[in-house]
Amino acid sequence: MNLPPLVQSFVLHFGEMGSRWGINRTVGQIYALLYVTPEPLNADQIVESLGISRSNVSMSLRELQAWNLVLLKHLPDDRRDFFTTPDDVWQILRTLAEERKKREVDPTLSVLREILMQQPASDAERHAQERMAEMHGLIERLTTWYDDVKKLETDRLATLLTLGAKVTRLLEAKDKIVSLGRSKRSPDKA
Amino acid sequence: MNLPPLVQSFVLHFGEMGSRWGINRTVGQIYALLYVTPEPLNADQIVESLGISRSNVSMSLRELQAWNLVLLKHLPDDRRDFFTTPDDVWQILRTLAEERKKREVDPTLSVLREILMQQPASDAERHAQERMAEMHGLIERLTTWYDDVKKLETDRLATLLTLGAKVTRLLEAKDKIVSLGRSKRSPDKA
DNA sequence: CAGTTATTTCAGTAATTACTGAAATTACGA
DNA sequence: TCGTAATTTCAGTAATTACTGAAATAACTG
Incomplete structure (x- = not known):
């Protein structure tokens, strides 16, 4: 070399x-x-x-x-x-994410779906299916989020990243406004 | 088996x-x-x-x-x-993320930092360093975001996920409000 | 078309990684 | 302390993966 x-x-x-x-x-x-x-x-x-x-x-x-x-x-x-290689590191990141998902996540998702279709024949299988359903649920949530986020243009994605967990503060603010509006019109029953 | x-x-x-x-x-x-x-x-x-x-x-x-x-x-x-295994799939996800980061990202980050400290001795090295700086910048952004998000309690994290790219709409709204406020007091020079 | 250059394929081999069984170590309990 | 059960270690082997060199194929050129 x-x-x-x-x-x-x-x-x-x-x-x-x-x-x-x-x-x-x-x-x-x-x-x-x-x-x-x-x-x-x-x-x-x-x-x-x-x-x-x-x-x-x-x-x-x-x-x-x-x-x-x-x-x-x-x-x-x-x-x-x-x-x-492509010049744009963001593009590289997207490709990497897409390919890893395809190779590392999708196959498992489809195996889980398949198994969850079947009728359990014992308590052990019933319990196993419950656990697999939890896993399946989580993975689906993550991939839905990913499908959503990957559509963003790069600068919006960057903003989102920079914001990080601060978004939740925004959410809290939104919650307050919403609940404020609700309490004026029709207060929570709970 | x-x-x-x-x-x-x-x-x-x-x-x-x-x-x-x-x-x-x-x-x-x-x-x-x-x-x-x-x-x-x-x-x-x-x-x-x-x-x-x-x-x-x-x-x-x-x-x-x-x-x-x-x-x-x-x-x-x-x-x-x-x-x-732990019962909580969210906890499992966190562990997985943490461990993969430790094994797959951190070593590269530190190698990049080390190389970026050095003085380039040619145009080739100068260009290579620029590219590495781009990569380093992206990885740092991602890990900062990750460090931020991993601190969230699970239900907040779940909310964030469910919201997905919709957050950007919230951001747009915020931008509007901010720029509105700004234009009233002191309009942009540009 | 024959000759030349670029690329791919693939059988064989090298290197690495995974697994086993036997022996060693550890942690008790009588 | 000795004996026994549980676990770990590790040298040897099996299985897998990576790499090479030679031969085949493909793509052009005169």
Whole structure:
């Protein structure tokens, strides 16, 4: 591997983290390299930079494409494939969230749904189904929220993030106003 | 493996998903089993239920404990260890988020910080640092938000989730009120 | 079309990770 | 203290995953 020291640290770190993130070392390294490099790179440049086999680069790029984490570019008068990552880190975040959901959450959601359709044949199964229903309920809530939030334009999403838990204060305020209005017109029965 | 069919489906699914979630098959299966079983189980019961070796169970329980996903219980007049999962799925979610952040995000954050401290020695390094700064900024924003939100009590968190993107409407309303107030007193210069 | 370059595929091998059984350790109870 | 039950450790092996090099395929060019 022959890279500027700062780049190398970054690339090696992504390689090490790869396994924790559900990708492998090479995939992590290639992603990191593309991310910090200003111009798109072709496969041979990656081979050169990371000191790995051509076939490994080919397979890893395919993997990164499956994750939608990489863009294929073509330069004029050059028939080689060049690759980069999207510039916008928010877009990267969205892609990452979408793909992880698809791989890590959706399959479980559908298995849970399937099991919950069945008739329990014992107390054990009845109890198990109850627990699965709780899990299913939580996951559904989370994914509904996610589907909702992912539609926001980036600057609104950023606002939402910055606001964080402060939103609840806003909610409290709203509650007060609402209950105030209600108490004027028709006070709570409880 | 000798389990009621519904339980078995669930357990096998968690086993299969294990690798995608960064845990292994056995750990996933044990977790699933404990999650749906009403009473705490001891190691031998797990061996029995899943048909795996005693030592594997021991190691996997240790792993689950490292994740804080499992509770150790003791029954009176029985010196064996019994295990369950917490009842509250929201609590489980919090633990999961915390542990994944610790393992998957924090190390990268600290590597980024370290690299960003260094003096770039070339244009390539300068550009790479800019990209890393973008990534660092985004991750910091996300973790700040997370630190903020995780402090909320569960019902507030649930409200926030249910509200989802609708919050932005509330924000728009607030913006209007604020800008209205401002325009009365001292209109924008821009 | 033949020759050249770029990319992919895939069988074999290397590296890593998961699991087992036997032995060691720990924690009691008589 | 000795014996027994519970748990852990760990060396060896099995299973899985990652990677390579050679061969095949695809995409162009003259």
